[in-house]
Amino acid sequence: MSLQPPVLELQGVAVAYDGRTAVSGVDLQVDAGEVVAVLGANGSGKSTVIRALLGLLPLAAGEVRLFGTPLAQFRDRTRVGYVPQRGGASTGVPATVREVVATGRLALTGLRRARAADREAVERAMLSVGLQDRAGDSVATLSGGQQQRVLIARALTCDPDLLVLDEPTAGVDLASQQALAATLSALVVRGTTVILVAHELGPLHPLITRAVTMADGRVLHDGPPPEPDHLHLHDPEHAHPLHDGPGHAGPASAPSAWGLQ
Amino acid sequence: MSPLAFDFMQRALLSALLVGLVAPAVGVFLVQRRMALMGDGIGHIALTGVALGFLLGTAPVLTAVVVATIGAVVIELVRQQGRTGGDVALALMFYGGIAGGVLLIGLAPGGTNANLLAYLFGSLTAVSPTDVVVISALSGVLLLTLAVVGRQLFAVCHDEEYAKVAGLPVRFLNILLAVMAAVTVTVAMRVVGLLLVSALMVVPVATAQQLVRGFRATVVVALGTGVLASVAGVLGSYYADTAPGALIVVVALGGFGVATLLGTLVRRRRTASEPSPAGDRRPTEAIPR
Numbered sequence: 001m002s003l004q005p006p007v008l009e010l011q012g013v014a015v016a017y018d019g020r021t022a023v024s025g026v027d028l029q030v031d032a033g034e035v036v037a038v039l040g041a042n043g044s045g046k047s048t049v050i051r052a053l054l055g056l057l058p059l060a061a062g063e064v065r066l067f068g069t070p071l072a073q074f075r076d077r078t079r080v081g082y083v084p085q086r087g088g089a090s091t092g093v094p095a096t097v098r099e100v101v102a103t104g105r106l107a108l109t110g111l112r113r114a115r116a117a118d119r120e121a122v123e124r125a126m127l128s129v130g131l132q133d134r135a136g137d138s139v140a141t142l143s144g145g146q147q148q149r150v151l152i153a154r155a156l157t158c159d160p161d162l163l164v165l166d167e168p169t170a171g172v173d174l175a176s177q178q179a180l181a182a183t184l185s186a187l188v189v190r191g192t193t194v195i196l197v198a199h200e201l202g203p204l205h206p207l208i209t210r211a212v213t214m215a216d217g218r219v220l221h222d223g224p225p226p227e228p229d230h231l232h233l234h235d236p237e238h239a240h241p242l243h244d245g246p247g248h249a250g251p252a253s254a255p256s257a258w259g260l261q
Numbered sequence: 262m263s264p265l266a267f268d269f270m271q272r273a274l275l276s277a278l279l280v281g282l283v284a285p286a287v288g289v290f291l292v293q294r295r296m297a298l299m300g301d302g303i304g305h306i307a308l309t310g311v312a313l314g315f316l317l318g319t320a321p322v323l324t325a326v327v328v329a330t331i332g333a334v335v336i337e338l339v340r341q342q343g344r345t346g347g348d349v350a351l352a353l354m355f356y357g358g359i360a361g362g363v364l365l366i367g368l369a370p371g372g373t374n375a376n377l378l379a380y381l382f383g384s385l386t387a388v389s390p391t392d393v394v395v396i397s398a399l400s401g402v403l404l405l406t407l408a409v410v411g412r413q414l415f416a417v418c419h420d421e422e423y424a425k426v427a428g429l430p431v432r433f434l435n436i437l438l439a440v441m442a443a444v445t446v447t448v449a450m451r452v453v454g455l456l457l458v459s460a461l462m463v464v465p466v467a468t469a470q471q472l473v474r475g476f477r478a479t480v481v482v483a484l485g486t487g488v489l490a491s492v493a494g495v496l497g498s499y500y501a502d503t504a505p506g507a508l509i510v511v512v513a514l515g516g517f518g519v520a521t522l523l524g525t526l527v528r529r530r531r532t533a534s535e536p537s538p539a540g541d542r543r544p545t546e547a548i549p550r
Contacts, residue, residue, distance in 0.1 A: 054426050077428030084422055091419050093293040093466065096475040103416040107427040111409060138474040154423070 005068030006031050007162050007193045008053060013062035015045075015052045021060070022048045023217040032161070035184070035194040035207050037225060040214035046197045047085075049214070050166050054082060066162070077107040081155030083165040086148050086172075094138040097131055097150050098122060104157035125153040129183055145176025152183060163187060165196040169204065178203045201225070264499045272388045273452060273495050273505065279400040280449040280461065281491030285469075285483035286407055287445045288462025290438055293418040293476070299336065299439075300459035302351040303446045305358030306332030307455050310447075311380045312365035315372045321380065322395060326447045332358070333443035337435055383454035383506030385498060392451050399448045403441055414438060415476060452495065454506035461487060464513040471517070471524035486516050 006029045014024040023045035030036050040046040051057045053064050055071050064071040067079060081104075102114070102122045109118055126132045129149040134142065139150055148168060155163060163184075169177045181203040184194060188207060201208060211225040264270040284300075291299050310328030314321030332354055339350040366372040379387045388396075407414070417424040417434045425431050442462075449458040469482035494509025501508065 056422055056425060075428065077426070080426065082423060082426040084420070091293050092295045092297070093289060093470065093476055093479050094474055095415075095419060096477075099415070099476050100419065103412070103419060103423070104427070106413060106416050106424075106429060111413070114412075136475070141474075 004032060005065070007034075007067060008195065009063075009065040009068075010049070010053060011063045011065075013049065013052060013064060014060040015048050015057050016060040021217060023052070023214075024061070026062070026219055028212060028219070028222070030193060030195055032193050033188070033191055035188055035209045036196070037201060037204070037208045037211045038195065038197045038214060039199070039201075039211055040220075041199075044214040045217040046214045047166055048217075050164060050195070050197050054080070054164060078158040079161045081158065081160030081163045083148075083151045083155045083163070083168055085167045085170065086144065086151065094140045096136050097126065097139055097142070097153075098135040100139055100150055101125055101131075101153045101157060104154035108158050121157050121159075125156040128156060128186070129153045130179070143176075145172045145179070148172050148176060148180065149183075152180070156187075160192065162193045162195070165194070167197050167199065169198055169200070169202055174202070180204070181207060264496060269386050269388065270495075270499060272390065272393045273385045274492060275393060276388050276396050276452045277491035277495040277505070277509070278488055279396055280452050281465075281488035282484055283400045283403050283445050284449050284453075284458065284461040285465040285487040286480065287403065287438075287441050288459075289466045289476075289480055289483055290414050290418050291442060292463055292466045293415070296340075297463045298348075298351055298459065299333070300442055300446055300462040301456075302336060302354040302358070303329050303333050303443050304450070304455040304458050305355045305362075307358070307443070307446050307450060308377065308380065309358050309361030309365060311377060311450075311455075312362040312369065312372070315369040315376055316365050320391075322392065322447060322451075325380075325450065326444060329443035329447050330440050333439040334436055337439040341432065341435065379454075380450055381454050381456050382504040383450070383452050383457070383509075385495065385505055388451050396448050396451070399444055403444060403448070406437070406441065410434065410437065452491070452505055453509055454504065457506040457510050460510040460513060461491065464510070464517055465490065468513070468517045468520045471520040472527075486513070486520075490516060 008028065008030040010026050010028040013026040013028075015022050026045075026049055028049075038046045038049060048057065052059060053066075053071070055064075055074075066074045067076070102118075104125065105114065105118050105121060109115075123132065123135075126135055129152055131146065131149055131153060134146065139147060142150065152165075152168070155165075168180055172180070184204065184207055188194060194207075196204070198204065205225065208225040210223065211221070212219055213221040213226075265274070288297075288300060291297055307325040307329040310325035311321040313328060314324035317324065336350050336354060362377060363374065366374060366377055369376075413424075413429055413434055414437075416427070416429060417431050418438075421431055421435075424434075445462065446455065446458050449461060453461050465483040465487040466479060468486045469479040473479055473482050490513035491509055494512045495505045497503075497512065498505040498508045
């Protein structure tokens with residue numbers, strides 16, 4: 001029997017926006033090595049739960065624990081990697097891929113200058129998503145799938161034990177979704193715990209060990225992932241030719257997926 | 262006669278050099294977080310501080326630093342609360358700052374709006390030896406602070422939510438940036454003037470963006486063009502007998518125009534020589550609507 005605390009625990013979590021309850025009564029426990037997909041239609045509260053467990057939204061009720069420590073006291077931020085929804089990658093002054101990925105290392109370096117080991121970790125993270133050749137390019141000039149990879153590389157620079165991804169497949173073409181699946185597959189093999197929000201799983205489906213389906217701010221289902229045929233959650237806002245359908249392709253090997261031989 | 266033969270020009274040029282370095286160095290973070298007009302808002306608030314100095318009979322630079330800092334922190338707190346739009350907060354500061362300045366200078370013994378002109382548009386003869394010491398000291402503190410927390414500020418301005426998850430002291434860094442912007446405005450006001458200081462925080466950054474890609478490269482080029490515009494503007498205003506602030510901004514804008522032309526040419530040449538890779542969608546094509 002393992003003495004390790006769960007990677008993540010949510011007990012009776014509720015979040016409210018301007019007095020309106022967005023999620024309530026959410027209980028969730030994620031153990032090491034699990035790959036959990038939080039599914040649901042728009043407005044179901046899935047992204048709200050993810051943002052609350054990271055401390056980005058205040059709790060109206062309940063408690064969140066990361067690695068057994070209450071969120072308010074949790075300090076070892078290098079253990080958590082976060083991949084937000086794409087969109088934060090472009091700002092008023094364009095930055096290069098390497099500059100953005102390097103910010104992921106700040107959780108470890110703090111105010112000290114970057115050392116050789118830090119620079120190597122950044123290069124390794126870019127290599128792991130196949131962007132080493134674009135290191136000096138502006139993120140704004142990359143495709144949507146490549147921008148997503150930049151955010152993933154940033155989250156990997158500290159080798160996190162828990163990786164949290166918010167809609168990593170949204171607006172990303174099928175080839176990039178397959179490549180994402182390959183990267184996540186490699187992380188799962190290393191023992192990384194993954195929790196991701198998705199509208200549809202596509203190529204990620206074979207990796208998922210458990211699915212939590214949300215509706216109206218509550219957990220509707222918590223168990224094995226649904227079969228691909230039952231996975232697509234119809235929503236006109238997410239219907240797009242670039243989205244692959246409910247069927248899935250298995251994750252390709254990382255080098256071929258990122259265009260490397 | 263060489264302008265360097267005059268003590269007041271030596272002081273003005275040294276101040277211009279420092280202001281040319283500091284203004285874009287802080288301004289690049291404001292541009293990055295899409296708050297380019299924040300320096301302008303702070304400049305208006307600092308005018309109230311200058312007038313308060315005249316009213317109280319103390320050094321206007323000192324009161325300007327205090328009032329501008331308070332105003333900048335208020336703008337940042339309003340932005341963090343998210344209840345009022347950042348642009349509305351800036352508008353309130355614009356109106357309140359100008360109104361407060363004109364009102365207070367009217368109440369000051371012997372004060373007239375003419376007293377404010379040198380602060381609004383800069384003046385070659387206005388930079389006293391004490392000002393040079395203050396400008397040098399504050400510029401040194403600002404550059405040192407940026408050397409220590411520049412990477413953290415970049416992370417926060419680039420993606421505030423990610424910075425929070427990474428455990429960075431986001432609220433502190435945001436307020437620190439607001440305070441640095443306020444100090445920069447007051448440092449620059451003797452040379453560039455309060456109404457034009459924001460241009461020196463923004464235009465060199467915009468110029469650099471036409472020529473280079475990447476944040477670090479933008480900072481380096483912006484600092485270079487900021488120094489060039491400041492020194493050229495001060496020297497030009499000596500010969501043209503005009504307020505230095507206006508000429509500094511005109512030179513900076515001229516540089517922006519040239520950089521835009523150059524950048525366009527370089528990008529066209531690059532596009533012509535580099536075929537876009539197959540299957541590589543641009544972001545706008547990959548994002549569903």
